[in-house]
Amino acid sequence: MSDIQYIHGKQPHPRExxxxxxxxxxxxxxxxxxxxxxDGGYEQLRHALTMDPKAIxxxxxxxxxxxxxxxxxxxxVKWGFIPPNNTKPVYLICNADESEPGTFxxxxxxxxxxxxxxxxxxxxxxxxxxxxxxxxxREEFPEAxxxxxxxxxxxxxxxxxxxxxxxxGFDCEIHVHRGAGAYICGEETGLIESLEGKRxxxxxxxxxxxxxxxxxxxxxxxxxxESLCHVKHIIRMGGEEYSKxxxxxxxxxxxxxVSGDVKKPGYYEIEVGKLTMGELLHEVCxxxxxxxxxxxxxxxxxxxxxxxxxxxxxxxxxxxxxxxxFYDLPLDFDTLAAAGSMAGxxxxxxxxxSRRMSWVLNNLNKFYAHESCGQCTPCRxxxxxxxxxxxxxxxxxxxPSDIDTLNSIAYQIDGKTICAFGEAxxxxxxxxxxxxxxxxxxxxxxxxxxxxxxxxxxxQRRFLQPSQS
Numbered sequence: 355m356s357d358i359q360y361i362h363g364k365q366p367h368p369r370e371x372x373x374x375x376x377x378x379x380x381x382x383x384x385x386x387x388x389x390x391x392x393d394g395g396y397e398q399l400r401h402a403l404t405m406d407p408k409a410i411x412x413x414x415x416x417x418x419x420x421x422x423x424x425x426x427x428x429x430x431v432k433w434g435f436i437p438p439n440n441t442k443p444v445y446l447i448c449n450a451d452e453s454e455p456g457t458f459x460x461x462x463x464x465x466x467x468x469x470x471x472x473x474x475x476x477x478x479x480x481x482x483x484x485x486x487x488x489x490x491x492r493e494e495f496p497e498a499x500x501x502x503x504x505x506x507x508x509x510x511x512x513x514x515x516x517x518x519x520x521x522x523g524f525d526c527e528i529h530v531h532r533g534a535g536a537y538i539c540g541e542e543t544g545l546i547e548s549l550e551g552k553r554x555x556x557x558x559x560x561x562x563x564x565x566x567x568x569x570x571x572x573x574x575x576x577x578x579x580e581s582l583c584h585v586k587h588i589i590r591m592g593g594e595e596y597s598k599x600x601x602x603x604x605x606x607x608x609x610x611x612v613s614g615d616v617k618k619p620g621y622y623e624i625e626v627g628k629l630t631m632g633e634l635l636h637e638v639c640x641x642x643x644x645x646x647x648x649x650x651x652x653x654x655x656x657x658x659x660x661x662x663x664x665x666x667x668x669x670x671x672x673x674x675x676x677x678x679x680f681y682d683l684p685l686d687f688d689t690l691a692a693a694g695s696m697a698g699x700x701x702x703x704x705x706x707x708s709r710r711m712s713w714v715l716n717n718l719n720k721f722y723a724h725e726s727c728g729q730c731t732p733c734r735x736x737x738x739x740x741x742x743x744x745x746x747x748x749x750x751x752x753x754p755s756d757i758d759t760l761n762s763i764a765y766q767i768d769g770k771t772i773c774a775f776g777e778a779x780x781x782x783x784x785x786x787x788x789x790x791x792x793x794x795x796x797x798x799x800x801x802x803x804x805x806x807x808x809x810x811x812x813x814q815r816r817f818l819q820p821s822q823s
Contacts, residue, residue, distance in 0.1 A: 358376070358380055358381075359380070359381040359382075360379050360380055360381060361379045361380075361381060364379040365379075366622075366623070367622060367638045369622075369624065369629060369633065369637065369638055370622055370623050370624060370638075371599070371607050371623060371624060371625045371628075372607075372623050373584075373587055373599075373606075373607045373623065374463065374470070374580055374583045374584065374587075374607065374609060374623060375462070375463075375609060375621070375623045377393070377466060377467045377470070378462050378463070378466050378467065378621075379466070380466075383466065383467075385465070385466055385467065385468050385469070385501055385504075385505060386508065387469060387505065387508035387509065387512060387514075390467075390469040390470070391512075395469055395470070395473060396469070396473055396514055397590075398473060398477065398586040398587075398589040398590050399473050399476055399477055399514065399519075399520070399586070400520055401589060402477045402480060402481075402589050403480060403519065403520060403522040403524060404522075407480055407481045407482070407483060408481075410477065410480065410481035410589065411430055411433050411434060411481050411482070412430070412593070413430075413588055413589065413592065413593035414429055414430035414433065414481070414585060414588055414593065415428070415430030415431065415434070415593070416430075416592075416593030416594055416597060417430070417584075417588045417593035417594075417596040417597050417605060417606065418593075418596075418597045418600075418602075418603065418604075418605035418606070419581065419584050419585075419588065419596070419605065419606055420604070420605075420687060421577065421578055421581050422578050422580035422581045422584070422608055422609075422699075422700065423449055423540075423577070423578030423580075423581060423699060424454065424540075424578075424654070424655070424657075424698050424699045426687040426696075426697060429577065429581055429584075429585075432565060432575065432577075433478075433481065433482050433565075433575060435563065435565035435566065436482060436483070436565050436566075436573045436575070437566055437573060440573050442571075442572040442573060443484075443485070443486070443570075443572050444482055444483045444484040444485075444572065444573045444574070444575070445484055445486055445487065445488070445568065445569045445570075445572060445573070445574040445575070446475065446478055446479050446482060446484040446486075446487040446488075446574070446575050446576075446577070447487065447488050447489075447490060447542075447545065447546070447549070447568075447569065447574060447575070447576045447577075448471065448475055448487065448488065448489040448490065448577060448578075448579060448582055449490055449540065449542065449545060449576055449577065449578050449579070450464060450489050450490055450491045450492065450495070450498070450579050451490055451491070451492045451533055451539045451540045451545060452492055452495075452540075452579070452699075453492055453494075453536075453537045453539070453540050454537075454540065454655035454656060454657065454698070454699045454701055455655065455656035455701065455703075455718075455721060456611060456613055456652065456655045456656050456699075456701025456702070456703040457611050457655050457699040457700060457701035458611045458613075458621065458701075459580060459609040459610075459611050459621050459700060460578070460579035460580060461495055461498055462621065463579055463580065463583060464491070464495065464498035464501060464502060464579065465497065465498055465501060467583075468501050468502050468505035469505055469508075469509070470583050470586065471489075471502075471579055471582060471583055472505060472506065472509055472514075472515070472528065473514075473586045474582040474583045474584070474585040474586045475487055475489075475528060475582050476514070476515065476519065476526055476528075477585050477586060477589060478575070478577065478582055478585050479526045480524055480526070481585075482575050484526070484575070485525050485526050485527070486526075486527055486528075486529075487526065487527070487528045487529075488528070488529050488530075488531050488549060488569075489502060489528060489529070489530050489531065490531050490533060490539070490545050490548075490549060491530055491531065491532050491533065492532075492533055492535070492539075493532055493533045493534050493535035494535060496532075499530055499532050502530050503530055506528055506529075506530065515527065515528060531549055533545075533548060534548075536548070536554055536725065536727070537721075537725035537775075538554050538556065538725060538726075538727040538773075538775060539554050541554075541556050541773045541774065541775065542564055542576040543556045543557035543559065543562055543564065543568075543773065544556040544557075544727065544773065545576065546564060546568055546569050546574065546576070549569060550569065550570065553727075554727060555727055555729040555772075556727070556729065556772050556773035556775070557772070558772050564576050580608070580609060584596075584606060599625050599626075600625045600626035600627055600628065600686070601625075601626060601627030601628065601684070601686060603686075603687075603688060604626040604627040604686035604687050604688060605626060606625075606626055607623050607624060607625050607626065608623070608624065608626050608697075608700055609621055609622070609623045609700055610622050610623075610624060610634065610685065610700045610701075610702050611700055611701045611702065612634070612635075612638075612639050612702045612704065613701070613702070613703055613704070614703050614704035614705055614706075615642060615643055615646065615648070615704050615705055615706035615708070615709070616635060616639040616640060616641070616642065616643070616704050617639065617640030617641060617642070617643060618638070618639045618640040619639065619704075620639075622634070622638055622639075624685065626685070626686050626687070627684045627685065627686035627689070628684075629684070629685050630681060630682055630683060630684055630685065631651070631653070631680060631681055631682075631683045631684075631685060632679075632680075632681025632682060634685060634702070635648060635651070635681070635704065636681075639704075642706050643706060646706040646707055646708060647663075647706060647707050648663040648704065648705075648706055648707075649662070649663060649705050649706055649707045649709060650662055650663060650705045650709075650711070650789070650790075651663060651680075651702060651703065651704050651705070652695075652701070652702070652703040652782075653685075653690055653695050653696070653697065653698070653702055654690065654695065654696045654697045654698020654699060654700065654701060654702075655698040655699040655700070655701035655703075656701070656703065656718055656721065656778075656782065657698065657774075657777070657778035657779075657781060657782065658690075658695050658696045658697075658698045658701075658781070658782075659694055659695040659696070659781050659782065659784070659785035660695075660714075660782065660785045660786055660789055660790075661680060661693065661694070661695055661785075661789070662680065662789050662790075663680050663681070664680070665679075665680055665789075666678060666679045666680070667679075667680070667683065667692070667693040667694070669683075669689060669692045669693065670692070678693075685697070694785075695785070710748075710797070711786060711790040711793050711794060712744065712747045712748050712793075712794055712797050713748055714786070715744050715747075715782065715783065715786045715794075716741070716744035716745060716747065716748045718779075718782045719737070719740045719741040719744045719779070719782075719783070720741055722737045722740075722741075722775075722778065722779035722782075723737040723738045723740070723741040723779075725775075726738075726775065726779070727775070729772060730770075730771040730772055730773075730776065732766055732767045732770045732771055732776060733767055733771045733775055733776045733779065736763045736764070736766060736767040736779075736780075737767070737779045739763050740760055740763050740764065740779070740783055743756050743759065743760045743763075744760070747794065747797060747798065748797075750797060750798075750799060751799055752797075752798045752799065753798055753799060754795050754798045756798065757787060757791065757794050757795055757798070760783060760787065761783070761784065761787045763783075764779075764780040764781075764783035764784045764787075765780070765784065767779060767780040768780040768781070768784065
């Protein structure tokens with residue numbers, strides 16, 4: 355990247371490895387096809403169209419690429435789930451509904467390098483046999499949708515999209531579909547329901563695994579923006595060479611989005627597992643704000659479990675087990691999972707010692723109570739109950755017993771819903787109580803019977819008390 359100049363103040367940190375973000379904030383760069391092709395764009399598509407489709411899938415499998423949207427599932431393995439005897443049309447969907455709080459990476463790809471995504475999508479379509487693809491864009495990204503429409507029009511005019519692409523005999527079309535502003539549409543089956551024009555109620559898996567029964571009950575591959583962009587680089591480098599980036603089982607690069615109480619919040623592309631949490635926060639992000647110290651971090655977007663910065667973790671089993679401090683944890687999928695949280699969508703939310711954990715939890719609960727689709731009773735009712743309890747907690751009118759009630763509600767949601775939204779809203783509560791129980795209890799009101807003297811509870815008490823008349 356030494357020959358690339360970046361906008362002053364937005365230069366990559368020396369610990370970054372820019373692959374997907376190579377052109378983001380680049381001097382003289384614009385999202386046009388002309389600029390992209392002058393930089394070698396679509397050469398990987400030209401090469402891919404000469405390959406056997408299965409060979410492309412094999413390269414993606416060899417690369418070890420794991421999905422960058424949240425779950426971290428191996429991309430090539432997902433592609434291989436399409437039934438071998440399938441006779442139905444195959445669809446590809448790009449999930450650009452980037453609505454996980456704390457995550458803000460995909461929008462920069464859409465705004466500044468849309469042709470990278472399009473090239474990755476066409477290659478992926480060729481690999482899985484899809485002739486029609488959709489980019490499902492979050493409603494709050496209106497400018498991104500316009501940029502994508504212009505880029506798709508440019509690609510069609512240049513025969514990089516549409517009929518007989520580059521004379522290869524392969525036909526492929528891509529359409530932009532704008533969502534209506536619902537977090538649940540980030541869940542792949544909820545997204546598919548929305549794309550079909552229905553209420554975005556997630557489907558039960560099994561049997562509705564998208565690769566077998568997706569859009570219009572046809573095999574469908576759903577991948578994240580960042581994941582699809584990696585495909586063109588895998589074709590350029592080869593799967594084996596790509597797998598040398600990052601660490602074993604955690605290959606390639608990924609973009610982390612750091613927000614909150616650090617001196618230098620922003621987006622950083624790093625090799626997976628090559629940077630520790632301490633190096634990210636202190637070296638790359640400049641450490642805590644003056645006079646403050648780090649207290650807690652949510653490492654993978656708001657649905658990931660919170661972690662205390664002073665705790666340590668036992669990673670591994672048997673003789674291979676080792677104890678690591680929070681700051682020594684490598685930023686990879688497996689280590690963060692072993693530490694009790696997850697890498698998720700890469701949204702690193704940082705809190706210093708000025709933050710009240712009750713306020714943080716209430717903020718999260720308000721979001722999830724608002725965004726529940728309402729299909730499953732535990733989530734629909736429980737998310738609202740949790741929000742009401744933390745409303746009281748922030749107001750100082752909750753009882754100490756409310757903390758146990760809050761925990762109980764969270765565990766009654768966890769694992770009891772159709773989609774992972776149940777875990778998304780319950781895990782933050784479970785982890786916050788596990789890590790900060792004493793602090794939360796210290797903010798409750800104290801009474802002989804443990805009843806908070808809020809207007810709501812007082813009215814309830816009077817209603818339940820037998821009449822004296």
